[in-house]
Amino acid sequence: MQFQCPTCGRKLTVDDSQAGRKGRCPQCSQMVTVPKVSPRDVELLDLSGPAAPAPPAESDQTDGAYARLSSAFGGRLARPEEIPERKLPWFIDIFLYPLNRAGLMTLLVCVGVPLLLQAVTKFFGILTMVFVPAMVFWVLLLVLFWGSVVVFLLYMNWYVCECIRDSARGQTRAADTIGETPGLAEMIGQAIYMVASVVATFGPAIIYYAETRRADAILWVLCGAAGFVLPMALLGVAMYEDVRGLNPIRLVGSTLKTLPQYMIRAPFCYLLCALIPAAIYYMLKLWIIGHALMLAAYYVWLVLAHQLGRFFYKNDETLNWDV
Secondary structure, three states: OEEEOOOOOOEEEOOHHHOOOEEEOOOOOOEEEOOOOOHHHHHHOOOOOOOOOOOOHHHOOOHHHHHHHHHHOOOOOOOOOOOOOOOOOHHHHHHHOOOOHHHHHHHHHHHHHHHHHHHHHHHHHHHOOOOHHHHHHHHHHHHHHHHHHHHHHHHHHHHHHHHHHHHOOOOOOOOOOOOOOOOHHHHHHHHHHHHHHHHHHHHHHHHHHHHHOOOOHHHHHHHHHHHHHHHHHHHHHHHHOOHHHHOHHHHHHHHHHOHHHHOOOHHHHHHHHHHHHHHHHHHOOOHHHHHHHHHHHHHHHHHHHHHHHHHHHHOHHHHOOOO
């Protein structure tokens, strides 16, 4: 069937078996619901061809009804997105998630460009010792290097959210976003949601420490609980693309309802929280080690994204988030 996005007006074509399901508009990226349309409702849609005559009600689900609907769209009905099957056991395959063309290109660019810029910056730093005017280029390159680290960190955060949503549709390899170029405002907005999820989950521990100034057992219990709920919070803001994903009642309830399936995700968050600060620290001292740690952090980030999206895909009905 063919219908229009209510936000941007783009004409969308889907298989009629997708009626009632939700998806994302490829133009404006807003969530839309495929209307539940029967063949006799075709004449109400905005079609490029002549409307098909309305068949009797009892034949809505027959092959003839489908053929008439296909004819009304000029024979152009999109096939449902193919859901791939894993060729390896899941506990091995999840670690291969970033190893496709799109994932490797993203990792190469996000780590390779800052690495190259830092190498050039170090060269000009040495050059300034014998040629003082070169300090101007050294300062510019230093600013460019740290600016690239920030920009690619923002881009990686955006790409991770795309991978979560792509995995939530059943995909088993990193999302192909070659044709999509997010703006700086979009990347910053997505980063704000992610930071908000960290602040919201660790908020009780932060408040407790600010009031008591004690690193006691209560603080560690609060931090442990926050770290355990954090993956669910990240999934929430990625799927809703809004702070509605941080509804505490939904987060706690969803965690408890899916506890056995959920428990494997938390360790990836702890590993990620350790790798990224360590990578930035070592970029200042042992730059190659720092970039190697950043590569490892990005890799873990993509594996975590896949795990969260796959978790949603497997437990969609139990979560019942209506996203």
